[in-house]
Amino acid sequence: LMVNALAACQKVIVPVQTEFLAPKGLDRMMHTLKIMGKTLSRNFDTIIVPTMFDRRINAAIAAQKQLLLDYKEQIWKGMIPVDTRFRDASQMQSPASIVYPKARGVFAYEKLLNVLDSD
Template sequence: MAVWAVCNQKGGVAKTTTVVSLASLLAQKGEPVLMLDLDPHGSLTTYLGYDPDSIETSIYTLFQQLDNTPKEAILKSLKKTRHDNIFLLPASTAMATLDRQLGAQQGKGLVIRKTLSFFKDRFKHVLIDCPPMLGVLMINALAACDKLIIPVQTEFLSLKGLEHMLHTVSMINHSRRSALPYFIVPTMHDGRTKAAIDCLAELHKRYGDNVWQSFVPVDIGFREASKLGLPLPEMSPDSAGTRAYKQLLNMLNEPEVNVSNG
């Protein structure tokens, strides 16, 4: 089971869009895909037709019993979506209180890893949509994943958020058995502007082989797709955005994809 976390300590860089798009492309191949929404804002949950303000069983449920979350609770939290082969462990807004509730309890960083062990024979791919802040939820995502995807909008304010994210990865690597491979994905790139072109060049200059050689362009289809609750690859298979995510997925699925662990 491949577990990919999509994470950045800056909001608005297309994390949810990346999760939804990659999941849709995998599902179109006939592969059941599991998505986890670890962001208390619940953008992914809302996108897929659930209300994070009123949902009864969610990822929050799994954190209420850190040591002995029953299998029944885990399975009850799993939601079907209206999209073939796409399943969701949804967010609830109550997740925003977890850091305060859990305090210094032991084992709080491995809840998601333990949860995913129940699904290892059911799903080939798992995609995790992470919150933009460092806390128990992000730590769980980074502890559970085997590959980290970092979307970065090609504008210079995003570079600072990327620095914070890579500092977090460095800290997490001290507690992992092996360093976490990460892959920087330029998003929302407008090649008509010098600022975006310069930012893309700066990403490659600073981070070299960790940066995907292509980019996800600005595409108004993403906005229309989210309004309809549809992944762009489902709504518009031939759009520029869909083509970009197809290229990204092909790269991620290569057996020896060139992803450094820093």
């Protein structure tokens, strides 16, 4: 199923938490995409989206810097912050963009959507 989805996609969006171990998982994911790209005879247009970023936590800042160093061509320059409004909206079983349209996280996703729409 994943192979079919990748074969049909125009862009691969890879969310990655800005935590210590997450970039290691991202390395494996990118390696898998490279192998699949060879198998399918194509290069995937990939955008890496840093998520759950908390600027108060040194580990998050370090992980973001490492992502920028390792994947500077593929990483989205913005980031999705930790936002309790996402949890609150989930508990209400409603999209955060409807319940909290002015939330920081919703605003960040709108910025990402604008970047994706412009490509």
